[in-house]
Amino acid sequence: MIEAIAPTDSIRRAYDYASSFYGRLIAPLERKPRLRGLALAAIQPSDIVLEVAVGPGATFLEIIKKVNRSNTVHAVDLSPKMVNATRRLIKAAGYSNFDLHVADARQLPFQDETFDVVYNSYMLDLTLLNDIPVVLGEFRRILKPGGRLILVNMSKPHDNSLTWFEQLYSRLPAGWVPYLFGGCRPVLMEIPLKAVGFCNIKREYLRHIMPSEIVLANKC
Numbered sequence: 001m002i003e004a005i006a007p008t009d010s011i012r013r014a015y016d017y018a019s020s021f022y023g024r025l026i027a028p029l030e031r032k033p034r035l036r037g038l039a040l041a042a043i044q045p046s047d048i049v050l051e052v053a054v055g056p057g058a059t060f061l062e063i064i065k066k067v068n069r070s071n072t073v074h075a076v077d078l079s080p081k082m083v084n085a086t087r088r089l090i091k092a093a094g095y096s097n098f099d100l101h102v103a104d105a106r107q108l109p110f111q112d113e114t115f116d117v118v119y120n121s122y123m124l125d126l127t128l129l130n131d132i133p134v135v136l137g138e139f140r141r142i143l144k145p146g147g148r149l150i151l152v153n154m155s156k157p158h159d160n161s162l163t164w165f166e167q168l169y170s171r172l173p174a175g176w177v178p179y180l181f182g183g184c185r186p187v188l189m190e191i192p193l194k195a196v197g198f199c200n201i202k203r204e205y206l207r208h209i210m211p212s213e214i215v216l217a218n219k220c
């Protein structure tokens, strides 16, 4: 995997800026892999669910439809404007059983062993390599034993060689990357998940307009 170019502050600025159009223009292009991830999550009405990096809320709306109305569904994002966009979307759909916060995935504001399911799409593909184990460690900490983690990210079939996209990404001026590609580059999460102690790791690769992997794992 190549290094992500953009530091966290520029990611927050870029996604605050993108919050006005991401839900209409970008999220539909990633819909198929996101929904495949959601299907693999097999969310039950009584599950306690967290979405990390909720973005404009397209998946969160599908998650909230799956759980009991008496059950609070949780989500966080680094970008305050993305959190506001999600709040508007979910309220307009008539739901009030949600808890939305601005928070960083590297330091999640939740107690140990809180969630049955943690869902996270298109965030680790813009996370610095050194931060990936920190984030996965946080996911592991807040999941209940046996809890399910679903990761959806830009990816490639295997890690043998650099793709044309990775070569382009590495050559562009760092300041452009968060605005041109949202900061994303291909990642492969099976090995990092194993390293932080997840088990039953299953990967699907989707050759799609946004080439993506969908990875399901359990907290052992």
Ligand SMILES: C[S@@+](CC[C@H](N)C(=O)[O-])C[C@H]1O[C@@H](n2cnc3c(N)ncnc32)[C@H](O)[C@@H]1O
Pocket (backbone or CB within 6 Å): 008, 011, 012, 015, 016, 027, 030, 034, 052, 053, 054, 055, 056, 057, 058, 059, 076, 077, 078, 079, 082, 103, 104, 105, 106, 120, 121, 122, 123, 126, 182
């Ligand atoms: C490419 S968008 C994906 C949004 C949504 N998950 C989706 O699939 O449509 C990436 C999102 O990750 C958020 N993000 C990036 N780094 C984050 C971090 N360290 N903690 C929380 N959110 C983060 C950004 O603010 C942005 O909303």
